[in-house]
Amino acid sequence: MTFKLTGGRIFTGGVFVKEDLYLEGDRILQIGGSAPFDASEDVSGSRIVPGFIDTHIHGGLGVDFVQGMPALEKLSRTFPAQGLTGYLPTITGPHNEMKKAVADVRTAMKMDLGSRVLGAHVEGPFLNPKRKGALNAGSLETPDLDSLVDLIGRGEGVAKMTVAPELPGAEKIIRYLAAHGVIASIGHTVATSEIAEKSIAWGVTHATHLFNAMEPMHHRKGGVLPVVLSRPEVVCELVSDLIHVEPAMIQLALHCKKGRINVVTDAMEATGQPDGDYVLSGQKVLVRDGIARLEAGNLASSTLTMDQALRNLVQKMGLPLESVLPLLSEVPADLLGRRDLGRIRPGALADLLVLDDKLTLRSTYVGARKVFER
Template sequence: MELERVLVVDPVDGEYTANVRISGTKIEAIARIGGEFNSIAMPGFVDTHSHGAVGINCMTMNTGDLQKWERFAETHGVTSLIPTTVSADSNEMKRVADLVSNYVSERPRTAVRGVHYEGPYINPKKKGAQNPSAIRPATIKELRSVLSDIVVLITMAPEIEGFLEVLPEIFKHEIIVSIGHTDATYSQIKEAYESGCGRMTHFPNGMNVLHHREIGCVGAGFLLPMKLEMIVDGIHTAPEFVQMVHKIRGSEAIILVTDSLDATGLSDGMYDLGGLKVEVKGSTATLEDGTLAGSTLTMERAANNFHRWTDCSLQELAKVTSYNALQNLGIPNRGRFKEGFVADLVLLNRKLEVEETILAGQSVFKAREGQG
């Protein structure tokens, strides 16, 4: 496969016009040529926090559902997808993990990279749209039953019972612990950070706010060198807040996610999230009491919003949509325009609309003529 006259956007080397040759699953050669370009070529988008889309719910899906969900994500430029659970009992958690593990093992080429457990080891005071009946303390016994090689992320609250005790068990599996759904003090988050937790889930949603006498979770996100997941839909975070985080922490700190629900890509209506009723109106998803309940965001729209709101460079955009997440997960051979790297790429037009998605060297989505 040859990509001719594309604006290569690499998160490390920057932007330049080039011809790119792909052989098999990998980038074989990059020839810089200068001059005008036809399309923008970026590393494929990475969504590490998604509960579903097009009617598929992570907690109830089967193999066919996951394949449909993956295809939908690819139409929006995603080449790495991490299905994300909600707080549930251990059998439900294991069911999802086993399904995803089998799915990945049966497919030599897939965008699915693992599972993210969002809960149940969180603070019920900051449950958001999580089912309170499923929230509980963390125990080594339970974690040994639900952890496996397919689990790559766990969202936990550092103030809950058993948090520090179970960290070694989690880290033994090389799983990232992300701090979220928490009412922790700054000192508790700092202790968690110093214990190896370097990430925050959908910052600053599901967390206490900044106060000048106790800077809490939001203050920790600004002060500590942690990676910050962000849902940039204009609902979970105001454009001005996104701009402020970018200005203070820089593009190196931010990981864009969708936190998408099964309603993503569908019409308004009533949906389910871990046994809770969710109403979708326009782009907003809420519980019956008005609590925000995930989003209907796509990574394509998230990239567009972030670029527009922050006026960031395309190089920065490649960091927040792909490179930072892959680096955080310890995936070293994707997310760059570099010889020998896996060719997970997205081609965009000048409006940053997806024209084509390339997964491991194969075109898996191409916009119809007149679309993009």
């Protein structure tokens, strides 16, 4: 079946063009021109953009991905309402619970649930307790290769793992991840600049929630930040709720990385829920005015959604829409090695969003199938 979206402005090649968009099967057939079609929809006045991909999200609507399949099924069906067409469920917690959750992610990757499950992000257990953030210190471990293999096997279904490279034994962990096609991400760390540089040689290609759970940058003791900001091979996550990172620092990161930023939510189970008391990594989280904190005051993930992340950067910070959209789509797709996602071009999977002029989501398509309509 060939389906035509007509009247919209399509984001392709870094610019918007006013053309018809043809979809065939689950993919994009062509942009502009003419072709026979079986059905069409008029989206005049709207923007058609690639679906968003979140590589760091713990949960929402009262559930956490460490709970496995029930959370995966519930959230995959509701994420399209936030513009999220693909994601990495982020798993943290006790070893055995994470192991089971990783197995459930492998299963969910083969299922049609709504938003695509693109692999697990395992945040822990090889993290530095000095920079644990909102994670539970009781679930952290000293890096051990046998423990890693027990947790993730040969990396099947695991897209990314966050590791603190300064811990004894971390080099073996990072090299194993890189050898098995798992993105090694530096985070929850007190690494020096020297160790951060070494970790890139071992296989680190990513930084988890840039600026957060890292040592602050000092001109005589730079730490991780100047290394990951200056090395083009490292992609950096950024939580753009304007709480985790202030606008001036976001501007700095964007300037340094020249587009090598992937926007994430780091959202937890309170997302989409009212203020109240919740749980993250076995710890009580207080959500007040939409801000999630531990009782001790540490930020505890966020209640951000990807569509709001877009509006924060464009409407509140004044950044050009054309420069922001790839940070939520193309950059994370490329990070995952998925050139068939995150862009609008012939042959790519038709994971699309239709936005109005206020950047409010009108509809979401996954594989050319409409899965949300406002």
